[in-house]
Amino acid sequence: MTDRSSFLDGPLSLSKGPRGWRRLRLPRGFIFIVPLLVFLAVTFGVPLVGVVMRSLGSSEGISLKYFNEVIQTQAYWKIMLNTFRVSALVTLMTCLIGYPLAYWISRLNRTAQIIAVTLVILPFWTSVLVRTYAWIIILGNRGLVNETLLKSGLIDEPMSLVFNETGVAIGMIHVLMPFLVLPLLAVMIGVDQRLVLVAKSLGARPWAAFWRVYFPLTFPALAAGAILVLILSLGFYVTPALLGGGRVPMIATVLDTLINRMPRWEIASALSIILLGCSLILFALYRRLDGVFK
Amino acid sequence: MKAYRGKFSPGSLALNCFGGLTLLFLSGPLIVVGIMSFSAGSGLEFPPPGWSMQWYEQLFASAQWSSAVKNSLLVGGVSSVVALVLGGLAAYGLARATFKGRGAIFAFFLAPLIIPPIVTAVALFLIFTRYGLRNSILGITIGHVVIITPYVVLLLVVAFQSFDGKLELMARSLGATWFTSFRIVVLPMLIPSLLAAWLIAIVVSFDEVIVTIFVAGSQPTVPKLMFSQLRDRIDPTVSALSTILVLVTILAMLVAWVVMKSSQNSRKAVAGVMAGQAATKEIG
Numbered sequence: 001m002t003d004r005s006s007f008l009d010g011p012l013s014l015s016k017g018p019r020g021w022r023r024l025r026l027p028r029g030f031i032f033i034v035p036l037l038v039f040l041a042v043t044f045g046v047p048l049v050g051v052v053m054r055s056l057g058s059s060e061g062i063s064l065k066y067f068n069e070v071i072q073t074q075a076y077w078k079i080m081l082n083t084f085r086v087s088a089l090v091t092l093m094t095c096l097i098g099y100p101l102a103y104w105i106s107r108l109n110r111t112a113q114i115i116a117v118t119l120v121i122l123p124f125w126t127s128v129l130v131r132t133y134a135w136i137i138i139l140g141n142r143g144l145v146n147e148t149l150l151k152s153g154l155i156d157e158p159m160s161l162v163f164n165e166t167g168v169a170i171g172m173i174h175v176l177m178p179f180l181v182l183p184l185l186a187v188m189i190g191v192d193q194r195l196v197l198v199a200k201s202l203g204a205r206p207w208a209a210f211w212r213v214y215f216p217l218t219f220p221a222l223a224a225g226a227i228l229v230l231i232l233s234l235g236f237y238v239t240p241a242l243l244g245g246g247r248v249p250m251i252a253t254v255l256d257t258l259i260n261r262m263p264r265w266e267i268a269s270a271l272s273i274i275l276l277g278c279s280l281i282l283f284a285l286y287r288r289l290d291g292v293f294k
Numbered sequence: 295m296k297a298y299r300g301k302f303s304p305g306s307l308a309l310n311c312f313g314g315l316t317l318l319f320l321s322g323p324l325i326v327v328g329i330m331s332f333s334a335g336s337g338l339e340f341p342p343p344g345w346s347m348q349w350y351e352q353l354f355a356s357a358q359w360s361s362a363v364k365n366s367l368l369v370g371g372v373s374s375v376v377a378l379v380l381g382g383l384a385a386y387g388l389a390r391a392t393f394k395g396r397g398a399i400f401a402f403f404l405a406p407l408i409i410p411p412i413v414t415a416v417a418l419f420l421i422f423t424r425y426g427l428r429n430s431i432l433g434i435t436i437g438h439v440v441i442i443t444p445y446v447v448l449l450l451v452v453a454f455q456s457f458d459g460k461l462e463l464m465a466r467s468l469g470a471t472w473f474t475s476f477r478i479v480v481l482p483m484l485i486p487s488l489l490a491a492w493l494i495a496i497v498v499s500f501d502e503v504i505v506t507i508f509v510a511g512s513q514p515t516v517p518k519l520m521f522s523q524l525r526d527r528i529d530p531t532v533s534a535l536s537t538i539l540v541l542v543t544i545l546a547m548l549v550a551w552v553v554m555k556s557s558q559n560s561r562k563a564v565a566g567v568m569a570g571q572a573a574t575k576e577i578g
Contacts, residue, residue: 013546025555027387027391027392027393028391028392028393029386029387029390029391029393029396030387030388030393031387032383032384032386032387032390033384033387033388033391033396033399034324035379035380035383035384036380036381036383036384036443036447037384037402037405038400039380039439039443040402040403040406042408043418043437043439043440044405044406044417044440045402045413046421047414047417047418047420048409048413048414048417048419048421049515050417050421051325051403051413051417051420056419068462097316098442099308100312100313100316100369100442101312101313101316101317103309104309104310104313105313105482116317117315119320119321120320121318121547122321122544123320123321123323123324124538125325125497125543125544125547126539126543127500127501127503127517127520127536127539127540127543128501128503129517129520129521129524129536129542130324130327130536130539131323131324132524133528133532133533133536134323134324134326134327134536135323135325135525136338136524136528137326137327137330137338137340137559138322138323138326138340140338140340142337142338142339142340143338143340144341145325147339147340147341150516174319174320174323176367177316177320178320183323192526206305225439231410234410235410235411235412235413237411237412237503237504238503238504238521241525242521242524242525245388251412252410252412252504255412255416256508258509259416260415260508265420267400268416269416269420270418272413275412275413276409278408279408279409279410279413280408280409283408288416
């Protein structure tokens, strides 16, 4: 009969076969993993290796000349710095808005909490294109915000809120907010409120109790969320392409130009690898923080 | 918890206002799109000058949009089923695996979620160009399977892990073959999770923008057509389509949620989705 360790392999296990087969027995569960492993190796692993090879200029001998070109060309530097600057700004704003929002939701009663979480998740599952379109309507020259402000007489002519960096930042903050708020909320709900109460009963003012007890308890989650938001914003394509009006170059939109218009595929590959590297480094940091925190 | 809450104060009032406004910031845009879709105007004025159904009529009459919807449904249908089969098997294997390196394999399966989608798009563009798969429905479908399979794996690993392996062991010890025990014991208990994973896969596929616009060439799909309209020439047909998309997405997520809640391992599965959502959804 089958033993405990092999039963799940079922008929695909070779353990019942002739003696010689035993040694060939695959690890438990492995056989089910093979189809996806092969599929992703071909459709994801190989293409990625292809990008690495192309960035090294494999067809004309391996060298770092494309990386050199990216690093030495001022335009690419500017784009990378711009991407980091916009991403950092967006991350900061998302934290400044997201933290109080999560705190507020965590203190609501149960029904209000469910409604609030639904309102956070709803845009989360909506196509980014739909949301981008919404911001074009709201922020445009004849949009909701400008019309309201003009009618109320607060401004004399429409402000440019879209097709520039402001529009991109607003769109990105909107897309990224749930990524910060949802994990943060999960942690905040788990914080033992009695700790804050104890601090207060020992004479701490409410603000000090919050700042010196509650905030340190939730800070790791905030930091992890901020890194996640930063990683995601580095690779943004749709929002800068549509809300930037061509004035906000970011790595992803420049990749589009290098691939589809220029075309300079080797440079695009090198830039992709740089973006990938930055994301992976940040992701390692995220995992560390997340692990420390758990 | 009520006892712990602070007394009414200007601070808590300010926090309430802030919270309400932020929720408005998050969900308001969707409402604006919904209102806009009934506009009688032809520009982007908001609030609209009057009301009509003209954009819905134009949307349904448009051959361009209907072929895009057909392509998107085809791609979404095929890629979600392929992702469900491949991802489901892999999740079953991973949940039971004990061998070394399974963590690395799991990480590889989730990699398309972690790597910026633009990098995946560039990689697929280059290789599809070489092998003539660019500008084809097959190419788009393969790209979508790459993007959506991690969601399926993530969701189903949680489901398989919380499933009691002893039940399967019992069936086997009573003489059932592996296939019979899988079919009679394992599958029925997992149907809610499978259905939820499938729905989420379809929604993600339908929304996938970046890989699609890089790989699709001249093949129209819904996100591709929407993207080029938003970039080049916006007309409110987009708001009619957007409204329909939002409603369909809400419906799909609602069904996924109800189905998972009804399943035995609902809490864990929902937690899994939440965790997955937080770390994953492909975006802008």
